[in-house]
Amino acid sequence: MRKLSAALLIFFGLASAALAQSAITTVVSQRSLAIPNDGAIVSRFVFVAGKVNQGIYVTSVLLAPAATAVVRFEYGTGAACNTGTTQVSDTMTFPASTILEIGSGIGPIWVIPPGNDLCLTIQTAIAPGSIAFAQF
Numbered sequence: 001m002r003k004l005s006a007a008l009l010i011f012f013g014l015a016s017a018a019l020a021q022s023a024i025t026t027v028v029s030q031r032s033l034a035i036p037n038d039g040a041i042v043s044r045f046v047f048v049a050g051k052v053n054q055g056i057y058v059t060s061v062l063l064a065p066a067a068t069a070v071v072r073f074e075y076g077t078g079a080a081c082n083t084g085t086t087q088v089s090d091t092m093t094f095p096a097s098t099i100l101e102i103g104s105g106i107g108p109i110w111v112i113p114p115g116n117d118l119c120l121t122i123q124t125a126i127a128p129g130s131i132a133f134a135q136f
Contacts, residue, residue: 030059030105032132041122044080047073047131048118054135056112058088060103063129067096070123075112081119088112094127105132 033048048056056075065071071092076085088110092100103109112118118133 030132030134032130041124041126043123044074044082044119044121046080046117047120048112048133048135050075050077050112050115050117051135053114055114056110056116056118057108057134057136058103058110058112058118058131059108059134060105060132061100061109061129062102062131063094063100063127065094065098065100065127065129066125067094069094069125069127070121071100071127072121073110074119074121075116076119077116081117084116085119088118093124100129103132108134 050056061073063071071094072090073088074081074085075088077083094100
C-alpha cells in the first residue's frame with residue numbers, strides 16, 4: 001500500500017510540474033488616467049496616445065458628467081484622431097445626477113487597434129472621470 005501511495009504522489013507531483021511548465025502566464029500592467037482637464041468642455045483630444053504594434057485595451061470607464069454633457073469616445077491617428085476617425089461609443093448625452101460606469105477593470109470593454117490613439121470629445125457641459133486601460 002505504501003508503494004502505491006508513493007507512486008501516486010510521484011505521478012501527481014510530476015504531472016503538476018509538467019502542467020506548470022506548459023502554462024505560460026503573461027502579466028500586463030494596467031494604468032488608470034483621470035480626464036486631464038477636470039472634464040472641461042473641449043473638442044476632440046487625444047486621451048491615450050497609441051503606439052506602433054500595440055493595442056489599447058480599455059477595461060473600465062467612470063464619468064460623472066454635469067447635466068446636458070455630451071461625450072463621445074473615438075479612435076484614429078493624427079492630430080486629435082482626425083485621420084481614420086472611428087467611433088468607439090455612441091454620442092452620449094447625460095441628464096442631471098448621472099454616473100456612467102462601464103467595466104470592472106478585469107477584462108476589456110473596448111479594444112483599440114494597434115497604432116491608433118484613443119480620443120475623447122466633451123461638449124455642452126463638463127464631464128470629469130477616469131478610465132483604466134492596458135497597452136500591449
